Amino acid sequence: MLHKFIAALPLLSLAFLVAAGPLDLREAAPGIIEDLLTGILNIVQQLIKDVLSGVKSGINDEISAKPLVCLTTLDPCCPCELPACPSIHGANIISSGYDVSAELTKQFTGPDGQCNDNARAAIRFGFHDAGAWDKDSTFGGADGSLMMDYGEENRAENNGLQGVRTLLRTVQSTYKVGYADLAQYAHNHATITCPKGPRVRTFIGRKDATQANPTDKLPDVHDSADNLIALFQRKGFSAHDLAALVGAHAAAKQRFVDPSAAGMPLDTTPGVWDVEFYNDTLNNQGGKNEKVFVLPSDKVLSTHPKVSDEWNAFVGDQPHWNEDYAKAYVRMSLLGVQNLKDLRECTKTLPKKKSL
Numbered sequence: 530m531l532h533k534f535i536a537a538l539p540l541l542s543l544a545f546l547v548a549a550g551p552l553d554l555r556e557a558a559p560g561i562i563e564d565l566l567t568g569i570l571n572i573v574q575q576l577i578k579d580v581l582s583g584v585k586s587g588i589n590d591e592i593s594a595k596p597l598v599c600l601t602t603l604d605p606c607c608p609c610e611l612p613a614c615p616s617i618h619g620a621n622i623i624s625s626g627y628d629v630s631a632e633l634t635k636q637f638t639g640p641d642g643q644c645n646d647n648a649r650a651a652i653r654f655g656f657h658d659a660g661a662w663d664k665d666s667t668f669g670g671a672d673g674s675l676m677m678d679y680g681e682e683n684r685a686e687n688n689g690l691q692g693v694r695t696l697l698r699t700v701q702s703t704y705k706v707g708y709a710d711l712a713q714y715a716h717n718h719a720t721i722t723c724p725k726g727p728r729v730r731t732f733i734g735r736k737d738a739t740q741a742n743p744t745d746k747l748p749d750v751h752d753s754a755d756n757l758i759a760l761f762q763r764k765g766f767s768a769h770d771l772a773a774l775v776g777a778h779a780a781a782k783q784r785f786v787d788p789s790a791a792g793m794p795l796d797t798t799p800g801v802w803d804v805e806f807y808n809d810t811l812n813n814q815g816g817k818n819e820k821v822f823v824l825p826s827d828k829v830l831s832t833h834p835k836v837s838d839e840w841n842a843f844v845g846d847q848p849h850w851n852e853d854y855a856k857a858y859v860r861m862s863l864l865g866v867q868n869l870k871d872l873r874e875c876t877k878t879l880p881k882k883k884s885l
């Protein structure tokens with residue numbers, strides 16, 4: 530019986546694929562996750578494959594309130610108690626998406642209804658946890674190591690993330706969720722906490738780290754555009770993906786690149802997930818009168834021939850950027866994750882998207 534069901538899965542997903550139609554026909558970037566998505570796939574693996582190839586959107590706007598009877602056996606986004614937790618989630622990974630979501634909404638929303646400093650730090654935290662990986666790494670990636678006790682918070686590139694790390698560790702111990710899942714869940718939650726942010730498809734079920742991530746895999750703000758493009762390519766991202774990803778600086782501030790201008794935002798509206806960043810970066814002359822701080826890396830990327838067409842296309846086009854960001858971030862949130870067959874989608878537990 531089970532056998533027949535599994536045999537029917539590829540057919541089912543094929544039907545889905547035809548019905549969905551292509552959203553984006555650009556060439557897929559190289560990357561090891563595609564190597565894991567071959568042969569017979571379950572529904573979630575097929576979904577991930579379809580998002581990465583542009584057949585399905587990386588955004589999912591479906592929302593579900595916490596069910597009255599919330600059991601992980603009925604809904605994988607509900608909490609469960611050990612030892613009843615499905616073993617697929619690993620020893621210490623207990624999902625309780627609805628409760629974590631409510632908690633993060635409190636932590637990430639400012640009095641003005643926009644996303645606050647905790648949220649922007651969480652957005653960066655998810656990237657720094659997952660991004661310390663490339664296709665030659667045998668460990669690392671989206672494994673929660675930055676939140677765990679491996680000392681990564683003391684690395685120079687993680688300066689400024691210590692506060693949100695402490696916050697997330699409290700959430701982890703309160704709700705007993707996996708570190709790896711929480712790092713990515715918090716990124717996606719913070720993104721949607723910013724008005725205009727996309728509801729990026731959110732998966733749970735990753736395994737937690739057993740050691741610190743490899744060093745020297747995160748970008749240097751003073752590096753050349755060619756080196757940055759190559760660094761992200763080794764993680765499976767195209768130059769276009771990179772153009773979309775750095776748009777997260779729409780919700781960012783800097784403190785350590787120029788400490789004399791600590792707290793300066795990287796776009797005019799850091800509490801809003803909008804495309805102002807792309808225009809702001811292009812127009813900024815870097816003088817003392819500028820209200821926005823432009824990172825040297827963003828400046829060189831914005832004019833690089835492999836990036837600039839996409840960069841300019843994002844100016845004034847929020848839906849285009851949100852789609853491309855979500856697609857690229859789904860890949861980010863799964864870097865180094867091997868047990869794709871165990872994952873479940875819990876996007877429905879994220880809050881509603883906000884307009885301004």
Ligand code: HEM
Pocket residue numbers: 646649650652653656688689748749750751757774775777778780781782783784785786787824826
């Ligand atoms: C070329 C790639 C990138 C470089 C060189 C870079 C570099 C930086 C630097 C230097 C800062 C300022 C840190 C500080 O002084 O406090 C920053 C902040 C930030 N970055 Fe990036 N970044 C890159 C890509 C990304 C990506 C892919 C994301 C998310 C997906 C991201 C999200 C953020 C956020 C949200 C902040 C603000 C943190 C806060 O205000 O607490 N960055 N980035």
Ligand SMILES: *[C@@H]1O[C@H](CO)[C@@H](O)[C@H](O)[C@H]1NC(C)=O
Pocket residue numbers: 808809812844845
């Ligand atoms: C981009 O910025 C320039 C200069 O600040 C402004 O004149 C223009 O209207 C902006 N364009 C968009 C689409 O926001």
